[in-house]
Amino acid sequence: MMEAVTLNNITKTYGKEKAVAVDNVSFSVNRGELFGLIGPDGAGKSSIFRMLTTLLLPDGGTATVDGFDVVKNYIEIRNTVGYMPGKFSLYQDLTIEENLNFFATVFGTTVEENYDLIRDIYVQIEPFKNRRAGKLSGGMKQKLALCCALIHKPTVLFLDEPTTGVDPVSRKEFWEMLKRLKAQNITIVVSTPYMDEATLCDRIALIQNGKILGIDTPDNIVKSFDGNLYNIRATKMYNLLRDLSAYQQTASCYAFGEYLHLSLKQDDEKTKTELLNHLKNGGHTEIEMLPVTATIEDCFIKLLKN
Amino acid sequence: MEVVIKADKLTKRFGDFIATNEITFEVRKGEIFGFLGANGAGKTTAMRMLCGLSIPSSGNATIAGFDVYKETEMIKKNIGYMSQKFSLYEDLTVIENIQFFGGIYGLSNKQLKSKSEELINQLGLQSETKKLVGSLPLGWKQKLSFSVAVLHEPKIVFLDEPTGGVDPVTRRQFWDLIYEAAEKGITIFVTTHYMDEAEYCNRISIMVDGRIGALDTPGNLKKQFSAGSMDEVFYELARGAKRGD
Numbered sequence: 435m436m437e438a439v440t441l442n443n444i445t446k447t448y449g450k451e452k453a454v455a456v457d458n459v460s461f462s463v464n465r466g467e468l469f470g471l472i473g474p475d476g477a478g479k480s481s482i483f484r485m486l487t488t489l490l491l492p493d494g495g496t497a498t499v500d501g502f503d504v505v506k507n508y509i510e511i512r513n514t515v516g517y518m519p520g521k522f523s524l525y526q527d528l529t530i531e532e533n534l535n536f537f538a539t540v541f542g543t544t545v546e547e548n549y550d551l552i553r554d555i556y557v558q559i560e561p562f563k564n565r566r567a568g569k570l571s572g573g574m575k576q577k578l579a580l581c582c583a584l585i586h587k588p589t590v591l592f593l594d595e596p597t598t599g600v601d602p603v604s605r606k607e608f609w610e611m612l613k614r615l616k617a618q619n620i621t622i623v624v625s626t627p628y629m630d631e632a633t634l635c636d637r638i639a640l641i642q643n644g645k646i647l648g649i650d651t652p653d654n655i656v657k658s659f660d661g662n663l664y665n666i667r668a669t670k671m672y673n674l675l676r677d678l679s680a681y682q683q684t685a686s687c688y689a690f691g692e693y694l695h696l697s698l699k700q701d702d703e704k705t706k707t708e709l710l711n712h713l714k715n716g717g718h719t720e721i722e723m724l725p726v727t728a729t730i731e732d733c734f735i736k737l738l739k740n
Numbered sequence: 741m742e743v744v745i746k747a748d749k750l751t752k753r754f755g756d757f758i759a760t761n762e763i764t765f766e767v768r769k770g771e772i773f774g775f776l777g778a779n780g781a782g783k784t785t786a787m788r789m790l791c792g793l794s795i796p797s798s799g800n801a802t803i804a805g806f807d808v809y810k811e812t813e814m815i816k817k818n819i820g821y822m823s824q825k826f827s828l829y830e831d832l833t834v835i836e837n838i839q840f841f842g843g844i845y846g847l848s849n850k851q852l853k854s855k856s857e858e859l860i861n862q863l864g865l866q867s868e869t870k871k872l873v874g875s876l877p878l879g880w881k882q883k884l885s886f887s888v889a890v891l892h893e894p895k896i897v898f899l900d901e902p903t904g905g906v907d908p909v910t911r912r913q914f915w916d917l918i919y920e921a922a923e924k925g926i927t928i929f930v931t932t933h934y935m936d937e938a939e940y941c942n943r944i945s946i947m948v949d950g951r952i953g954a955l956d957t958p959g960n961l962k963k964q965f966s967a968g969s970m971d972e973v974f975y976e977l978a979r980g981a982k983r984g985d
Contacts, residue, residue, distance in 0.1 A: 474907030475878045572779055599824075599904055601778040601933055602971060603978040627905045628934075642907065671940075672919045688912050691936040691969065692958060731908050738909050 438590050438621040439463040439486060443495035446481045446644075455481045457644035458495070463590075463623055463637075468616045470635035471625040472730070478644040479625040480520055483594045486623070487517045500589055513541070516588030518579045520595040526568030530559055530578055533567055534585060541586035551618065552581045555611055573604050580611070584620075591615065593624040597631065609634050629731035640734055647737040652730055659728035659736065661685070662701045665693035668718040677716055683709060688735065695732060696723075742769040744895055744927045745790065749799035750808075752785050759785040761950035762799060767943075769895075772918060772928040774938050777947030778978040783931055784900070786947070790929070791898055792816050804895040817845070820889035820926075823900035827885030830874030834865055837873055838888055845892035859887050879910030883917060890921050897921065899930040903937065915940055935971040946974060949983045 439462060446456040456478040463469040471479045484490035486499055488508035496503065502510045524533045534556075538545045549556075559577050562570070567578060576596060583591060593612075597605045609631065616622055624635070632638045633652045640647040640655070648655060668674045675694055678687040683705050685697045698705055706723070713721055745767035752760040760782040767773045777783045788794040790803055792812030801808040804818040828837045835856060842852045860869055863883055873881060882902060890897050899918075903911045915937070922928050930941065938944050938958060945955040954961055954977055958970055967973045 474910070475905035477907075595905075599779075599901065599933065601978065602935060602974055603778055603981075605933075606975070627907075629908060672923075688909075689915060689936075689940060691939040735908050738907065 436464055437462045437498075438465045438467070439469075439497075439499050439623060441482070441486075441495065441497045444482070444485060444492050444497050445494040446478075446485060446490065447493050454644050456485070456492075459641075459644070459646055460495075461639055461646060461649050463621060465621055466616070466619050467636045468612060468622045468624070468634075470632055470638040471623065471641055472627075472629065472632045472638050472734070473625075473641035474627050476643075477641045479641060480594055481644075483517070483519075483592050483623075483625065487515060487592055488512055513586075514589050516583035516586070516591040518583045518591075518593045518596060520598065522575050522579060524567045524575070524579055524582060527566055529564050529566050530570070530574075531563040533578060534581055537582040538585045543586050545585060548585055548587045551587055551615075552584050554614060555584075556581050573600070576600070576608070584615070588620065590621045590623065593622065595625050595627065597626055597628060605631070629729070629734060632730040638730070640730075640737060642738060648733070655730060655733050656728055659733050661697050663726050663728050663732060664696045664698075664723050665690075665726040666696045666721070666723045667693045668713065668721045670718065674713070674718060677713065677718070681709065681712065686736070686739065690731075693726075695726065743767070744769050744804055745773075745801070745929065747786075747790070747799070747801040750786070750789060750796055750801045751798045752782075752789060752794065753797040758950050760789065760796075763947075763950075763952050765945060765952060765955055767896075767927055767929065769927055770922055770925045771943065772922050772930065772941045774941030774944035775929060775931045775947070776938060776944055776974065777931075777953075778981055780983055781947040781978075781981065782950040783947055787898060787900060787929075787931070791819060791821060818895045820892070820894040820897035821900075822885050822889040822897070822902055824882075824902060824904045825900075828873045828881060828888065831872060833870050833872055834860070834876070834884065835869040837884070838891065841888045842891050847892060855891055859891065863887060879906050879913070882906055882910070882914055886914065886917050886921075890926055893924075894926065896927040896929060899928065901931055901933065903932065903934065911937075935969065935974055938970040938974075944970075946977050948977055948981050953977045 442460050444456055444459045447454050473479055485492050485504060486497060488504050488511050491505060499511045500514055504511060528536060534545055555577050559574050597608055612622060635652060637651050639649045675689060678684050678696060683699050685699045687694055687696045710721060743766045748764050749762040750760060751762050763786060775783055789796050789808055790801060792808060792815035796808060803815045806814040832840060838856045838859060839852055842855060847855060860866055886902060903914055918928055943957050946953050961973050965973045965976050967976060
């Protein structure tokens with residue numbers, strides 16, 4: 435069996451109004467894959483996670499984890515998967531060590547048995563093992579939660595926004611941990627609102643308003659960006675953005691770090707020359723315009739606008 | 741140029757722990773000032789002192805000309821504040837939130853009426869005024885929350901990770917609001933974990949272990965650290981941090 439996770443036309447609605455959170459979503463995750471669900475808050479990522487971990491029943495469609503049906507075989511799934519929810523959900527009044535022992539025992543194993551799997555992560559919080567979980571900093575809580583989700587050696591690990599609100603350095607470290615776990619043949623499904631993390635996944639699904647906008651490898655998603663994209667800047671960036679947004683030949687223009695990203699309706703030398711002249715006449719100075727390769731964020735923006 | 745935030749060796753200790761350690765900097769009127777740092781570097785503590793919510797252990801600071809020891813109530817009247825965690829009351833409607841916060845900041849009924857209309861039109865929320873804020877998408881909430889934070893035309897607005905979790909299009913619309921406010925002369929003091937947003941600031945400071953590790957324009961910081969991006973600058977500085985989160 436190649437597929438660790440499958441979803442077929444999964445739908446989830448909430449409340450009397452039947453507000454659609456997940457809208458007819460289908461995809462599958464291969465065994466050993468690091469799969470990313472990329473999308474903003476409210477896109478439906480957590481609902482998908484909660485259905486796959488059998489904590490929420492779908493309104494329609496079917497899904498499997500490890501070949502088990504999420505509705506009929508929920509007990510098997512609960513025994514084999516690891517889940518780290520977006521909200522810290524360990525016992526605040528137990529210590530680090532007690533939490534870890536508790537989760538190992540619940541799953542009928544011991545910390546020693548699977549220690550190899552968590553060693554890298556656990557050594558970083560071990561000096562504080564007698565501290566209560568509620569008293570830990572955000573970064574330490576995150577590491578403890580990951581250890582607890584791993585202690586029964588799950589076949590599939592679900593991580594719901596593990597890096598939200600985490601600074602760039604800690605985020606990088608966290609993804610390095612994930613790569614090491616992947617090397618141990620654990621299938622990982624991870625969600626994030628940070629587009630730059632998408633490139634670290636084997637494959638990603640871009641999701642917004644409960645719908646999948648695209649699924650592919652990060653490379654292929656970037657390659658499928660059609661049309662040219664330019665980095666452009668000048669002395670007065672906000673004025674430049676306003677002028678370019680109003681310019682007739684502009685297809686799209688938005689801020690992107692130190693530059694703006696610009697695409698033109700007609701991409702030829704004449705249009706570009708006219709554009710540069712227009713900007714110079716408009717009082718812009720030190721104008722710089724160079725082609726640039728699209729990123730996942732550019733693709734996402736394009737998909738959102740369509 | 742008028743200085744609206746002035747911190748001089750501002751320090752906060754909790755027992756033996758020095759959360760914010762002698763930070764010194766100035767922010768000018770209308771500036772967009774990025775306040776960066778790893779989790780646990782001391783940003784929140786510093787911000788709480790600047791907002792008049794926490795009395796410093798030593799050092800001095802004035803906010804909009806008011807002293808952080810003696811004039812905290814005047815500071816609160818002259819600033820706006822918005823964070824990702826607390827912004828608006830979810831179980832009040834859009835219009836109720838606007839009126840509540842406007843009232844708290846002492847706007848008259850007449851001012852409240854004209855201000856709310858202006859704000860609702862600006863955000864295009866005409867058909868949502870009677871909806872509960874809890875039912876709005878996150879991006880809307882964040883934009884509304886920012887607009888409410890500047891409703892009383894404060895001298896400075898403090899934004900604590902205002903764009904966390906928001907989609908890339910809404911994130912940029914949010915920055916349009918920031919630019920507009922700055923053009924009106926409102927000083928923006930903003931924290932973020934998105935390094936591309938650091939580029940949108942006029943100047944940024946990066947805190948490391950309670951101190952200001954670097955402070956300059958994004959361009960100059962990249963030169964100083966021979967880095968291609970703000971991401972690299974941040975990584976270079978924060979990597980050396982002793983204090984973990």
